[in-house]
Amino acid sequence: MESTLCSIIHKCKFITDNPHGLQKKLLTSYKQKYCNSCNFACAIYMVAEFSKFSVVPDNIFPNEGDKALEMIADLKP
Numbered sequence: 001m002e003s004t005l006c007s008i009i010h011k012c013k014f015i016t017d018n019p020h021g022l023q024k025k026l027l028t029s030y031k032q033k034y035c036n037s038c039n040f041a042c043a044i045y046m047v048a049e050f051s052k053f054s055v056v057p058d059n060i061f062p063n064e065g066d067k068a069l070e071m072i073a074d075l076k077p
Contacts, residue, residue, distance in 0.1 A: 006039035008048050013058035020061075034062040043068035051075055 009015055015035060018027055034042040042062040047055055050072045060067045 004037065004039070006035040006042070006045060008039075008045060008053060008056055009035050011048075011053075011056045012044055013056070014044055014060075014062065017058070019058055030062050041065075047071045047075075 006012070012035075013019055015027070015031055022030075034045070039045045043060050043064045044057055044062055046065070046068045047057050047060075055071075055075065057068075057071060060071070
C-alpha cells in the first residue's frame, strides 16, 4: 500500500514546530496516522481544506475533530 503524504505537511506547525512539546515518539505516531495515510481524518487538515488552505490551525491536535468542527462553524459566513 502506497503512502500518501499530506499536502499541507510543510505548513502544519503541529508537525514542523511541535508547539505542544510532544515526545518524538508520539509526534511520529501522529504523523504516521494522519500525515502519511488518512489526512482527511485530521482535524487540522479539515479546517485547512474548508478554508481553502488559507487557515492552518496550530492550536488543535489532529484527533480533535470536535474542535475542528467548531472552528469551521466560526469560519462560515
